[in-house]
Amino acid sequence: MKDNSKLLNFTKGLWKENPILVTMLGLCPTLAITYKVENALGMGLAVLFVLVMSNLIISLIRHIVPDEIRIPIFIVVIATFVSIVEMVMEAFVPDLFERMSLFISLIVVNCIILGRAEAFASKHNWLDSILDALGMALGFTLVLIVISLIREVLGTGSITIWGNLAINFNKNNSPFFSNFFVSPPAAFIILGLILAGSKAINAAKAAREVKSK
Amino acid sequence: MNKSIFKYALLLVAICAISGLLLAGVNMITAPIIGSRNQINEKLEQYYPYAYYKQADDGSNEVAENAIQAYYYAFDENKNLAAVIYQTSFLGFKSQIVALISIKVDGTVENAKMIGGKDDYSLSDHDFEIAGESVDSYDYTPKSGATKTSGGVGAGIDAAINHFKSIKDSLGGVSYEG
């Protein structure tokens, strides 16, 4: 039973409490950077690091943090790890950083991170908090990858990851591929359709469960 | 009440101090790496009026002697390509002369500047007299008294112009993003 609950802490972020699909948090980066799969991977990794570290630290200091000033303290902890990610990315993946530097800094105010700190890490032990962070970050990254796959393939007819892995789907210049899909309006519309899709799947699931009972 | 506010403030300051130290530590590791790359960007910003720069990535990143080391696309405020700027390194009098050569997209040379080299005579503060020449027929005047040093820049100009001619037709597809 106990092991099962540990596993649940991890898996709930992937679908049942997926930060984008279900709680609909962190939509700004989801919309802004998903025009390239490469960006989605970079953002996913950055969020994974920040979320795991901040959940870990906040869980460890949860007993010494006074309730009244917990939010400012959480923000300082999160901002510290975001700044570390900024510096490391600027040093080692400069191209990627240049493209999304603003949205890397904005992980500080990403509701997913503060939300997990407040709702989970400040109430659970460090192991559960890390599992929770891993699950949430992976759930977030998976959705980013799905959206960016749709946008990059439909928008450019190809996928390029770090210049090495490149697949071209559009060999005969079909008008089906339009750079509309990499433009801002398409970001809103595609995310809207995906959220509607996940809502429909969950509703169908719920209906089936009611029936089987 | 007042006592607890004081305690909270102290706790916040302490946490900020810890994170400041941590960040300073990481910064000590990453700053040299970022700095070495930004050096050339600082030079570009110092010498040229453009709003954005992007290094052209043509796959060869080795630092070669007597060749074009790198070239940069310069964009105006609306992110339209305005010029191509070459960083060249050719032998001058005693040392490799590093120069920046800027060619506008319409095919006129903007200027040529010496930015590095250990020759006695430094041309770095002077415009090499080539501004406004067309890439199709150009002529430059070496600085008198520093012919060999000038030659280092001149060879750079030749290499840059040759390369510019070879990529001129594909410049329309260059954009700042992506």
Next chain:
Amino acid sequence: MTFGGLIVLAFNAILIQNVILNQFLGTCPFLGVSGKRQSAVGMGFAVIVVITLSSLVSWGLYYAILKPLGMTYMSTLVYILVIAALVQIIEMFLKKVIPSLYRALGIYLPLITTNCAVLGTAKTVIARKFNFLETLVYSFSIAVGFLFVIYIFSTLRSKIARGDIPKAFQGIPIALITAGILAMIFAKFGQLII
């Protein structure tokens, strides 16, 4: 920058590089509070005050302290603390001095700390190397653009809510699709030649 340049900067910030529809900043409160027209307007005005003040304070701190001391790596941390403190101060100020305004804006103020448009604008004015006047004009215009779009959007949503919408699309999904169509209209402003 000339006076004309400032006008262009303001126009760009309000319409073409609109903070929500083009830069994707502040999407969370945009979707969260745009359901009701009154709360959308309240949020919009509170955001104008906070964005303008926090950008100016961050700009000042960056050029007066962080850059001379070579501590620019602390900038993210400093900006977010500035924003959090500013929001707290404005809240206490309004509560004491203009209680009626506090009652109108009060509940939106704490939400603004985590509005990424605020931190995003503070970062942008540094990244684009704006001077003091440009920072003032740009941050104010960005916030006006936020109010403008969130107001338009709240009126649209109150109409949509009365329509017959498939269950899966109700709430956020249809709001996002509407925002997409609105963004298409705003994208056309970019083709105006100034």
